[in-house]
Amino acid sequence: MRAHxxxxxxxxxxxxxxxxxxxxxxxxxxxxxxxxxxxxAGREVERLEYSAYGPMAEAECARILAEAERTWxxxxxxxxxxxxxxIGDISVAxxxxxxxxxEAFSACRxxxxxxxxxxxxxxxxxxxxxxVAWVDPTAPGGIHMSSEEKAF
Amino acid sequence: xxxxxxxVTLTVQxxxxxxxxxxxxxxxxxxxxxxxxxxxxxxxxxxxxxxRQIPERPVCALNLSQVDLSxxxxxxDELALLPPVAGG
Numbered sequence: 001m002r003a004h005x006x007x008x009x010x011x012x013x014x015x016x017x018x019x020x021x022x023x024x025x026x027x028x029x030x031x032x033x034x035x036x037x038x039x040x041a042g043r044e045v046e047r048l049e050y051s052a053y054g055p056m057a058e059a060e061c062a063r064i065l066a067e068a069e070r071t072w073x074x075x076x077x078x079x080x081x082x083x084x085x086x087i088g089d090i091s092v093a094x095x096x097x098x099x100x101x102x103e104a105f106s107a108c109r110x111x112x113x114x115x116x117x118x119x120x121x122x123x124x125x126x127x128x129x130x131x132v133a134w135v136d137p138t139a140p141g142g143i144h145m146s147s148e149e150k151a152f
Numbered sequence: 153x154x155x156x157x158x159x160v161t162l163t164v165q166x167x168x169x170x171x172x173x174x175x176x177x178x179x180x181x182x183x184x185x186x187x188x189x190x191x192x193x194x195x196x197x198x199x200x201x202x203x204r205q206i207p208e209r210p211v212c213a214l215n216l217s218q219v220d221l222s223x224x225x226x227x228x229d230e231l232a233l234l235p236p237v238a239g240g
Contacts, residue, residue, distance in 0.1 A: 034240050050239070052169050053232055056216045080239060092240055112240060120213070120232075121239025122168035134169040135238040144169060 004077065006061040007052045007121075012079045012093045019099035020077040028101035030108035034092035035084050040135070042140050044128040050091060051083045053120035064114045074098040074107030080121060160196060162225055163195060166203075166234040170210070174202040189214065190221040192231055206223040 014031070024028055031152050036048050055063065057080075076096045085091055092115070096108035115121075123135045124146060133143035161182040171177045174196075181201060183195050189212050196203045211234040212219055 051168055051205060053165070053213070053237070054236065056213055056232065059216050083153050116237070116240040118237070119239050120167065120237055123238045124168075132155070132234070134172075136236045137238060138236040146169070147172060 004079075005058060006078055006080055007054050007057050007082055008079050009081070009118050011081045012090050014083075014095070015088075017077045017079060017093055017095040021075045021076070021095045023097065024097055026097040026104075028076065028099070028104035029095060029097045030101070030104040031096075032094040032108050034108050034112070036087050036089045036091055038087045040125055042124070042132075043131075045087065045125050046128045047087070047126045048085045048091070049124045049126070050080070050085065051122050051124075052080070052082050054119065057119050057121055059117045061115065064111055066098065067114070068107040068110050071110070072103040072107040073097055074103050076107055077110055078111060078115070080115070080119075082121070086090060120145055158185050159183060160187050160225060160227050160229075161203060162192065162227070162229040162231055164192065165230060167234050169235045170203075170233050173205045174200050176200075186231055187225050188221065189219060189223050189231060192219065192225055193233075201204070210234065213226060 008127055010060050038045050068076050075098045078094045080092045086130055094108050094111050096104045098104040130146050132146040136144050159182050161180060163178055164181050165178045166174045181192055181195055194213055212231040215230055
């Protein structure tokens, strides 16, 4: 039963995420935090905007968490921000708890790798020079310039 | 496959950069039945010039599951066109 949505517009509460996975029979909790970096593809990033195809993102994350739990016996909680984020903000947080550290690390690594590959989430970068681009790992240079100009 | 008479109307969602290219986040498309994802894409390109910049074979999700372009679409379906993902 996974009542907690993955996609959120609010700042991620890491303590809450850990609370959801820890238990007396799990001796290891691995945490991964993705944060907003101040540069990409040689450009200076001022802020980011994440968006998601919400219902599909939730469904795909549920599948990924189930795979991690099945493979390593780990309990995993994850949240991903959408909306406007500044440099250093946490965009994604994963807490993976397992009886031992190996399983916790493996499950945590699997979830972030699969999320980046499969979950319909997109990011638009706003650069300090006023230009804006969509991040696309498959594009030459990793970005497509956006037609939108910075509005301030 | 037997010819079914009539038409099929579905919702098409343009996500992220594709919404910017087309100039809208979603639309409703009606075409002759039976229809496939591929035929819907053709109709979109005909109706919305901006959609012609979307790759020839974009990742498509029908009712939240990824599908091939040859998949049949049905009345009331939601077809989403997904740019390469960039979460994390």
